[in-house]
Amino acid sequence: MTTTASRSTIFRRPKTTTGFWSWITTVDHKKIGIMYGYTAFFFLLVGGLEALLLRIQLAGPEGQFLSQAEYNAMFTMHGTTMVFLVIMPMSAAFMNFLLPLMIGARDVAFPRLNALSYWVFLFGGIFLYSTFLFGTTGAPAGGFLADEVSRLGSAPNAGWFGYAPNTESQYSVGTVLDYWSIGLQIIGLASLLSSVNLITTIFNLRAKGMRLLRMPVFAWMSLVVNFLLAFSLPIIAVALWMITFDRQFGSQFFQAANGGDPILWQHLFWLFGHPEVYILVLPAMGIVSEVLPVFSRKPLFGYAAVVFAGAAIGFLGFGVWAHHMFSSGIGTVAQAAFGLSTMTIAIPTGIKIFNWLGTMWMGRLRFTTPMLFAIGFVAMFTIGGLSGVTHSVVPADWQQTDTYYVVAHFHYVLFGGAIFGIFAGLYYWFPKLTGRMYSEKLGKLHFWLMFIGFNLTFAPMHWLGLQGMVRRTWQYAADTNLGPWNMVVTIGAFVIATSILVFMWNWVVSRRRGVQAGIDPWDARTLEWTIPSPPPQYNFAEIPTVTSLDDFWHRKYTEDDEERPVRREGADALVAELEHTGRHPDRPIHLPAPSYFPIAVGLSLPLVGYGIVYHGEVWGLALLVVGLLATVTSFIGWAQEPSEPEPFGEEG
Amino acid sequence: MLLSSCIEGAPLDSLNPAGPVARQIDGLWWLVFWIAAAIFVLVQGAILVIAFVFRDRRGRQEPKQIHGNNKLEMLWTAIPALILAGIAVPTVKTIFELTDRPDNALTVEVIGHQWWFEYVYPEYGITTANIMVIPAGMPVELKLTSEDVLHNFWVPQLAGKRYLVTGQETYLNLEADQPGEYWGQCAEFCGLSHALMRARVVAVDEAGFEQWVAGQQQPAVEPAEGSPAAEGQATFLNAGCTRCHIIRGVWEEVTRQPPAPDLTHLAGRDYFAGASFDLDAAHLRRWLANPPAMKSGSFMPNLSLNDDEITALIAYLETLE
Numbered sequence: 001m002t003t004t005a006s007r008s009t010i011f012r013r014p015k016t017t018t019g020f021w022s023w024i025t026t027v028d029h030k031k032i033g034i035m036y037g038y039t040a041f042f043f044l045l046v047g048g049l050e051a052l053l054l055r056i057q058l059a060g061p062e063g064q065f066l067s068q069a070e071y072n073a074m075f076t077m078h079g080t081t082m083v084f085l086v087i088m089p090m091s092a093a094f095m096n097f098l099l100p101l102m103i104g105a106r107d108v109a110f111p112r113l114n115a116l117s118y119w120v121f122l123f124g125g126i127f128l129y130s131t132f133l134f135g136t137t138g139a140p141a142g143g144f145l146a147d148e149v150s151r152l153g154s155a156p157n158a159g160w161f162g163y164a165p166n167t168e169s170q171y172s173v174g175t176v177l178d179y180w181s182i183g184l185q186i187i188g189l190a191s192l193l194s195s196v197n198l199i200t201t202i203f204n205l206r207a208k209g210m211r212l213l214r215m216p217v218f219a220w221m222s223l224v225v226n227f228l229l230a231f232s233l234p235i236i237a238v239a240l241w242m243i244t245f246d247r248q249f250g251s252q253f254f255q256a257a258n259g260g261d262p263i264l265w266q267h268l269f270w271l272f273g274h275p276e277v278y279i280l281v282l283p284a285m286g287i288v289s290e291v292l293p294v295f296s297r298k299p300l301f302g303y304a305a306v307v308f309a310g311a312a313i314g315f316l317g318f319g320v321w322a323h324h325m326f327s328s329g330i331g332t333v334a335q336a337a338f339g340l341s342t343m344t345i346a347i348p349t350g351i352k353i354f355n356w357l358g359t360m361w362m363g364r365l366r367f368t369t370p371m372l373f374a375i376g377f378v379a380m381f382t383i384g385g386l387s388g389v390t391h392s393v394v395p396a397d398w399q400q401t402d403t404y405y406v407v408a409h410f411h412y413v414l415f416g417g418a419i420f421g422i423f424a425g426l427y428y429w430f431p432k433l434t435g436r437m438y439s440e441k442l443g444k445l446h447f448w449l450m451f452i453g454f455n456l457t458f459a460p461m462h463w464l465g466l467q468g469m470v471r472r473t474w475q476y477a478a479d480t481n482l483g484p485w486n487m488v489v490t491i492g493a494f495v496i497a498t499s500i501l502v503f504m505w506n507w508v509v510s511r512r513r514g515v516q517a518g519i520d521p522w523d524a525r526t527l528e529w530t531i532p533s534p535p536p537q538y539n540f541a542e543i544p545t546v547t548s549l550d551d552f553w554h555r556k557y558t559e560d561d562e563e564r565p566v567r568r569e570g571a572d573a574l575v576a577e578l579e580h581t582g583r584h585p586d587r588p589i590h591l592p593a594p595s596y597f598p599i600a601v602g603l604s605l606p607l608v609g610y611g612i613v614y615h616g617e618v619w620g621l622a623l624l625v626v627g628l629l630a631t632v633t634s635f636i637g638w639a640q641e642p643s644e645p646e647p648f649g650e651e652g
Numbered sequence: 653m654l655l656s657s658c659i660e661g662a663p664l665d666s667l668n669p670a671g672p673v674a675r676q677i678d679g680l681w682w683l684v685f686w687i688a689a690a691i692f693v694l695v696q697g698a699i700l701v702i703a704f705v706f707r708d709r710r711g712r713q714e715p716k717q718i719h720g721n722n723k724l725e726m727l728w729t730a731i732p733a734l735i736l737a738g739i740a741v742p743t744v745k746t747i748f749e750l751t752d753r754p755d756n757a758l759t760v761e762v763i764g765h766q767w768w769f770e771y772v773y774p775e776y777g778i779t780t781a782n783i784m785v786i787p788a789g790m791p792v793e794l795k796l797t798s799e800d801v802l803h804n805f806w807v808p809q810l811a812g813k814r815y816l817v818t819g820q821e822t823y824l825n826l827e828a829d830q831p832g833e834y835w836g837q838c839a840e841f842c843g844l845s846h847a848l849m850r851a852r853v854v855a856v857d858e859a860g861f862e863q864w865v866a867g868q869q870q871p872a873v874e875p876a877e878g879s880p881a882a883e884g885q886a887t888f889l890n891a892g893c894t895r896c897h898i899i900r901g902v903w904e905e906v907t908r909q910p911p912a913p914d915l916t917h918l919a920g921r922d923y924f925a926g927a928s929f930d931l932d933a934a935h936l937r938r939w940l941a942n943p944p945a946m947k948s949g950s951f952m953p954n955l956s957l958n959d960d961e962i963t964a965l966i967a968y969l970e971t972l973e
Contacts, residue, residue: 068844068845068948068949069844071847072841072843139944143949143951144943146945157844158841159841163801165800171801171843172843256819296706298717298718299719302719302724332751343736343740347736350728357695357702358718360703362716363715364712364715367708375699378699379695379696382692383692387688389684389736392743393681393739395677396680399666399812401839402839403839463658463659466666468835469664472841472847474848476847481660482659482662485659562716565714
């Protein structure tokens, strides 16, 4: 009966569980997480390469390494890539891989939707990057170029923030900005879909006894982030449609000459863009909140405070957007109000930092690589937080805004913060992901190189900015005396690049030849460490029942009268038993079946995108129609796809 | 580290204020800086001490399982809140003080173009470009707007930044204590040649300012007949320059939008093309030969001038004091 049903739709339901097609059709949250991770890392290399080109150009005054057009394209693509194609999907990788494991679920709530998120993200990213092949750009209407723009310069070039009216078609001629606005639209869709999916997962698929306030902090921060995504992405989606319509169909949303308002774009962009900052950094805060307790051998200090502070940051994050606009000419009262609201964000942020210090206080600290990155996160993020407070001092911000001081600030938050947190997580869960240990020696080398390179790169930007270096500047005059520190910055960037090579070497070698890790190499506290490494497709042979926060830890440890942990007698046996039963479920387990439709939809959307960019051509219109038909057809096939649960585990 | 690393002699240094507006911002900045520095030392110090004291070493006992402390939570919520309240008061006060419209101020209209600033002195009927001349010791109120995309006017030693917004008017107060030349730069990304949209503010004493105004109000000097400059003027009138450039007394109406800088007193300015290049024969020669090669996206095309025409034009432009 099931066979006839599966023939009633466009594709037959795929069966493979290994090999190429298993990845193409997978709906397994772990495989999707892994694909997210590798794709995001690939884009990290691309975005990093772009940054190196920028730094070569700025190493000395009046640099000639890149043309202006190339420089503008590189800084735009660096920012756009790092935000939308690196940190967001890297967080998605962690959430996908870990959330179901942490809350005791078999998969996410909507497994096919999860696959769709990934494919939409991937093809959206490819669509955006195809600008280097097909995009065109030039001087603003009426201006002249001495030479044609190279392919390297044929990419979006109006900044990741894309301020109107520079993004309008008379100022940004050619198609590169269309690749940007439509590409981001597609990529944003991926995150929006996944936010709905993960919120539902957290609310509905927790194991028995896993009350909300027993969830690991990472799960909590994921919940906050996904709400932020669900509420903020529609705003940027609207703004991107408005600019797309302005460019493609002559709507006048941001055209001042026809009654449009360029400042409106800034409000919409930052109403999304500021929550976005927390979208980028909260997952890393979650990771750090997992890592610090394990390597301090203490529970997280002030669990509830850390959770509520994270939620508070999420709420406040929607009320501070205009602090990006203090010099835009917004009213005096508005400036004062947004200055004050911005200051309040420092309070929950401070609470988190103090609680992390409290976690380490009196602990027994093991300085493994993830621990080093987590401590590095706390230290570097503190600096970013402090410089953030100086932005809330509005008159000071009139001097700082649009300078390298701001570049320093947000790299301390997003690199010293988010990226350090991500590396802490990559090392911490490496044994779970691969079943093997990484090399501590190489890991520590990576950390120290990155830590030194990071500070060489971004610390000098503070005083470079205060002393006159504006952002997005292709050159600076020799007389500004900004040259020497810029050279230091460039050297730092190459030290960071070296550290990334060390990381890659460690990863590639350890995946194959690392020591077997076992299920619980860190003596950890949360559910993902109660199942085999790498986790079997069904995650838990038996869905666990949870009785407390850090349930696994309490099953291994009791406390003596001094409140010091004492390993229970049966703890080793318990771990051994978990390892065995985890691999041998005692009855068949029903898992969501793979599907071709997510990738089919994912492939169709860029066709629509190309269709919109080239709708002036007949073949462009044809692409638009084909893309729309393919999208709709795929969704119809999707809707008709019979669910065909496949028992797993008999062979065990 | 921050103090010792300050760059000496940086002309765009916001930490070296040269007027009351910038000085007031600077004072507020240092107040906040020292508070932030104290917290920085405290937190980083705590991290280092904790990492050293509580590191795992031989014989170290398992730690007590402390889950939190409500009193501490309240403490580290309240103390930062109080510190922030302390910062908030001078912040708000300064915002209102510095955005107050000054009395008896000189008004200068700043119009942003890709990629140069135009300055109009409505009280005196003067239009100039790239270099703004102001009297020292007198408040100046800038009224800013843009002809095309957003720009951001920044002369760090005199004031903070203010956007030039298409179709809107924004305001900025600025004042220089002493005569001198102050560097500026467009701070908002404004397209291809954003990096080459620079500015200078030249502050002069009161007598000097009056003299400058009187000079600017004069039409351009007529070149002596038969001189190389006269030949240059003929080139100016015939080579296509008049489509965009005004030289008062010679050519006063342009047909092409967007307009280009008023050249009536060009030779009185030390820099040109967005204050990015020294105004001298060598730079002018390169510029006239191929403007987009010096400034990508330039609205001045390559006019295919030959060497003689360029030489003549330079001779003429240099007379436009």
